[in-house]
Amino acid sequence: MPSLESQIKTAADNAQxxxxxxxxxxxxxxxxxxxxxxxxxxVADVVRWLRDSAGFDMMVNLCSVDNMGxxxxxxxxxxxxxxxxxxxxxxxxxxxxxxxxxxxxxxxQSANWHEREVWDLMGIKFSGxxxxxxxxxxxxxxxFPLRKDFPVQGVPTELPGVxxxxxxxxxxxxxxxxxxxxxxxxxxxxxxxxxxxSSPARRGPSHDPxxxxxxxxxxxxxxxxxxxxxxxxxxxxxxx
Numbered sequence: 504m505p506s507l508e509s510q511i512k513t514a515a516d517n518a519q520x521x522x523x524x525x526x527x528x529x530x531x532x533x534x535x536x537x538x539x540x541x542x543x544x545x546v547a548d549v550v551r552w553l554r555d556s557a558g559f560d561m562m563v564n565l566c567s568v569d570n571m572g573x574x575x576x577x578x579x580x581x582x583x584x585x586x587x588x589x590x591x592x593x594x595x596x597x598x599x600x601x602x603x604x605x606x607x608x609x610x611x612q613s614a615n616w617h618e619r620e621v622w623d624l625m626g627i628k629f630s631g632x633x634x635x636x637x638x639x640x641x642x643x644x645x646x647f648p649l650r651k652d653f654p655v656q657g658v659p660t661e662l663p664g665v666x667x668x669x670x671x672x673x674x675x676x677x678x679x680x681x682x683x684x685x686x687x688x689x690x691x692x693x694x695x696x697x698x699x700x701s702s703p704a705r706r707g708p709s710h711d712p713x714x715x716x717x718x719x720x721x722x723x724x725x726x727x728x729x730x731x732x733x734x735x736x737x738x739x740x741x742x743x
Contacts, residue, residue, distance in 0.1 A: 507535070507588070507589065507590055508535040510588060510590045511535065511536070511537050511590055511591065511592060512537065514553070514557050514559070514590065514592050515530065515537045515539060515592060517556075517557060518539060518549065518552070518553065518557065518592075519539070521552060521556075522545065522548075522549060522552075525542065526541060526542050526545045526548075526549065527539050527540065527541055527542075527549070528540050528541070528542060536591065536593065537592060537593065538593040538594070538595055539592070539593070539594050539595075540594075540595055540596070540597070541594050541595070541596045542596065543596045543597065543598055543602065543604055543605075544605065546579075546581075546594070546596050546604060546605050546607065547605040547606070547607050547609075547610065547631075549594065550562075550581065550583070550594070550607045550610050550611070551607075551610050553583055553592065554583070554610055554611070557592075558585045558587075558588075558590075559583035559584060559585055559590075559592060560584075560585065560586055561583065561584045561585075561586050561611075561613075562581065562582070562583055562584075562607070562610075562611040562613050562614055563582050563583070563584050563591075564580070564581070564582035564617075565579070565580070565581050565582075565607075565614050565617035565618065565621070566579075566580050566617070566621065567579050567580065567621045567625045567627055567649075568580065569625060569649065569650050569651045571650070571651040571652060574599065575597040575598055575599035575602070576598075576599055576600055577597070577598050577599070577600070577625065577627055578595050578596065578597050578598065579595065579596050579598060579604050579621065579627060580593065580594070580595045581593065581594040581595070581607075582594075598627055600626070603627075603628045603629065603630040604627060604628070604629050604630070605629070605630055605631060606618055606629040606630060606631040606632040606633075608629075608631075608632055608633060609631070615632075615633070615634070616638060618632055618635070619632075619634070619635060619636060619637070619638040620638050620639065622635055622637070623637040623638050623639050623640055623647070624639065624640075624647055624648055624649035625647050625649050625650060626647035626650065644660065645660075646658055646660075
């Protein structure tokens with residue numbers, strides 16, 4: 504079976520032969536991994552071809568980079584893999600501020616939230632995305648926090664007043680389904696230092712069989728049973 508490096512090179516060669524230099528404009532190799540630079544307008548076409556014709560059936564990553572000071576300023580990175588063989592191939596496309604990248608959500612549904620995150624934190628829009636809303640910051644937030652010109656200490660911002668700030672509903676307002684699932688408190692929690700590991704039979708007939716309250720079942724010392732002798736080095740022997 505060919506090595507992973509040879510399979511990656513074969514996949515990259517086939518993609519370059521299929522699309523040519525006008526679409527795949529650059530190729531970078533590092534320690535067996537290959538990254539292809541793809542023209543922005545053709546990203547979705549290349550990703551679709553790699554899925555349908557080259558066996559890359561999983562998208563494991565989609566992220567962005569801010570190369571502030573360069574033009575184009577941003578890049579979007581994709582990592583595709585063959586689930587059966589483990590072969591990875593990376594793509595990247597360059598995009599300037601205000602430009603849009605074709606969405607690949609129709610090809611890989613896993614790209615949906617990744618593209619929303621890139622839009623939310625870096626400000627890169629994806630044309631054709633079915634629901635390009637912010638995913639971490641609220642709608643109307645005027646900044647993109649992962650850009651390099653965003654202050655590390657943050658920016659004071661007024662909350663829009665649409666966040667949920669009410670107190671949690673009281674216990675009696677829970678739904679009947681949740682009330683039925685909630686455990687009822689014990690009628691008689693028993694003494695504070697009663698041990699949940701001692702059975703009524705060993706404690707004698709006068710012992711209250713009601714189990715201790717769950718809140719008192721932890722970090723309580725077990726009572727020594729009558730007739731038990733300390734073990735070696737003054738420690739209790741095991742209770743069987």
